[in-house]
Amino acid sequence: MSTSMLGSARAMSSNLNGLSEMLRRTVVEVRSGASGSGTGIIWGGAGLVVTNAHCVPRGAALEVGGDGKWREAATLAYHPQHDLALLAAPSASGPLLETRDPESLRAGELVFAYGHPLGVHDSLAMGVLHAVTREERTNRVRWIIADVRLAPGNSGGPLVDAEGRLVGINSMVVNGLGVAVPANLVQRFVERALSQRAA
Amino acid sequence: MSTSKSGKASSTLADLSSQLAAAVETAGNSIVAIHARRRIPSSGIVWRDGMVVSASHTVKMDEKVPVTLPGGESTVGTVIGRDSATDLVALRIDGAKAYVAAKAETDALKVGSLVLAVGRPGRDVAASFGIISAIGKGWRTWQGARIDRVFRLDLAVYDGFSGGPLVDASGAVLGVNNSALARGTPMTLPALAVDRVLDELIERGHVRRPFVGVAAQPVALAASLVKQHELSDDAALLIVSVADGSPAESAGIFVGDVLLEANGKSLSRPTDLLDALASVPGGEQLRLKVLRGGAVKSVSVTPSDRGARQ
Numbered sequence: 001m002s003t004s005m006l007g008s009a010r011a012m013s014s015n016l017n018g019l020s021e022m023l024r025r026t027v028v029e030v031r032s033g034a035s036g037s038g039t040g041i042i043w044g045g046a047g048l049v050v051t052n053a054h055c056v057p058r059g060a061a062l063e064v065g066g067d068g069k070w071r072e073a074a075t076l077a078y079h080p081q082h083d084l085a086l087l088a089a090p091s092a093s094g095p096l097l098e099t100r101d102p103e104s105l106r107a108g109e110l111v112f113a114y115g116h117p118l119g120v121h122d123s124l125a126m127g128v129l130h131a132v133t134r135e136e137r138t139n140r141v142r143w144i145i146a147d148v149r150l151a152p153g154n155s156g157g158p159l160v161d162a163e164g165r166l167v168g169i170n171s172m173v174v175n176g177l178g179v180a181v182p183a184n185l186v187q188r189f190v191e192r193a194l195s196q197r198a199a
Numbered sequence: 200m201s202t203s204k205s206g207k208a209s210s211t212l213a214d215l216s217s218q219l220a221a222a223v224e225t226a227g228n229s230i231v232a233i234h235a236r237r238r239i240p241s242s243g244i245v246w247r248d249g250m251v252v253s254a255s256h257t258v259k260m261d262e263k264v265p266v267t268l269p270g271g272e273s274t275v276g277t278v279i280g281r282d283s284a285t286d287l288v289a290l291r292i293d294g295a296k297a298y299v300a301a302k303a304e305t306d307a308l309k310v311g312s313l314v315l316a317v318g319r320p321g322r323d324v325a326a327s328f329g330i331i332s333a334i335g336k337g338w339r340t341w342q343g344a345r346i347d348r349v350f351r352l353d354l355a356v357y358d359g360f361s362g363g364p365l366v367d368a369s370g371a372v373l374g375v376n377n378s379a380l381a382r383g384t385p386m387t388l389p390a391l392a393v394d395r396v397l398d399e400l401i402e403r404g405h406v407r408r409p410f411v412g413v414a415a416q417p418v419a420l421a422a423s424l425v426k427q428h429e430l431s432d433d434a435a436l437l438i439v440s441v442a443d444g445s446p447a448e449s450a451g452i453f454v455g456d457v458l459l460e461a462n463g464k465s466l467s468r469p470t471d472l473l474d475a476l477a478s479v480p481g482g483e484q485l486r487l488k489v490l491r492g493g494a495v496k497s498v499s500v501t502p503s504d505r506g507a508r509q
Contacts (some may be wrong), residue, residue: 108224109326147354177355
């Protein structure tokens with residue numbers, strides 16, 4: 001193997017370290033009593049967490065955790081059709097995630113899932129974009145399908161591209177493929193939820 | 200690529216990512232969707248001008264096979280031949296000329312090479328990513344076809360990917376993916392083997408599979424027999440059945456005969472007989488050395504073509 005090839009393998013490896021370090025500061029663990037735990041994304045820098053609706057049953061007491069500390073959180077809004085929930089978590093803060101326009105996604109590009117699969121904290125998984133599915137009526141991207149290994153506990157966690165931009169929120173596994181809610185739907189959900197509260 | 204606003208630019212990773220996406224796009228230009236089974240379409244590759252190959256088990260009709268071209272146009276194809284031993288089918292599709300796939304040199308491929316599986320299980324192209332996990336030599340499919348090199352994959356071959364290509368990082372085709380050939384384990388039939396099969400399918404609609412009609416099992420001969428007949432070793436094949444109306448029956452081979460040699464090569468395993476058969480040109484004879492009733496005899500058999508009966 002040539003030195004330049006070794007160099008690029010090393011560079012790629014250190015890129016991955018950087019990516020996982022950035023993502024570690026972006027996610028929290030979301031826990032609700034008996035229903036186990038999922039992953040959440042700190043939204044907008046501080047105070048808000050987005051996760052899957054199925055990770056936070058209605059009425060259950062919620063906690064978000066990071067760095068070994070657990071703090072109370074409360075649900076602000078639900079969108080069960082898109083499997084999204086917005087939480088108020090005053091203690092949470094992290095870097096701003098840029099979002100990726102789903103129309104610009106290309107099959108085969110690298111994607112990364114970050115979360116706490118099966119209770120294993122801060123796991124990074126690499127894969128590629130498999131396909132997107134569209135709504136028949138509007139032709140808008142409805143789900144993002146990724147060839148990446150997910151497990152329970154990844155739910156609510158980020159799927160990002162090679163530059164760390166949010167592609168979607170991991171929601172489920174279908175036929176071994178990861179299925180994520182597109183980032184633009186997440187963004188719209190958060191904006192609507194916040195404007196409704198403000199009104 | 201390395202100047203994203205997020206400041207978390209990771210140029211190597213981003214470069215690899217866009218290279219992989221470009222490879223999928225390139226490959227996708229020669230992948231068609233074939234709608235010839237229930238539930239989900241399968242994939243096909245435009246291998247030559249107007250000629251598409253796919254996995255035979257996914258194409259359940261022969262005439263007016265509905266096909267979606269890479270550009271989204273609908274057309275129909277006609278099956279010109281199938282080979283059940285390699286599970287390949289060839290379809291003629293007029294109008295598919297523009298999209299012939301680029302083939303990669305597979306000799307340089309090593310364990311650990313980055314590869315993508317690409318399919319078109321619907322309108323759009325879909326991809327999965329991994330590495331070559333092993334390269335098998337001299338593998339035989341359960342229907343008896345011998346394949347010189349097969350690629351075992353550390354990647355997922357999803358529904359609708361059978362018949363689609365395995366591609367390298369530039370999008371050039373390494374072979375045809377198939378999840379049925381090795382009974383559920385995904386594997387790839389290399390481009391060279393596909394070419395060989397396709398040549399035969401175009402020429403005669405099937406792949407010639409010489410057939411004599413015997414079943415045999417290995418036996419060890421008594422030391423006295425080996426010495427008496429001056430044999431090279433004690434391994435041989437015992438005939439346990441002879442098919443009715445087969446070339447072996449016409450040649451006077453009986454159950455209980457012991458095969459010692461075929462065309463001068465000694466036989467110790469049933470696959471040795473298959474190899475000997477494969478080396479006989481069409482219409483020519485296979486010379487067998489047979490031990491019967493303590494005496495060595497010579498028997499000549501003219502194999503028939505089993506492929507033609509499929």
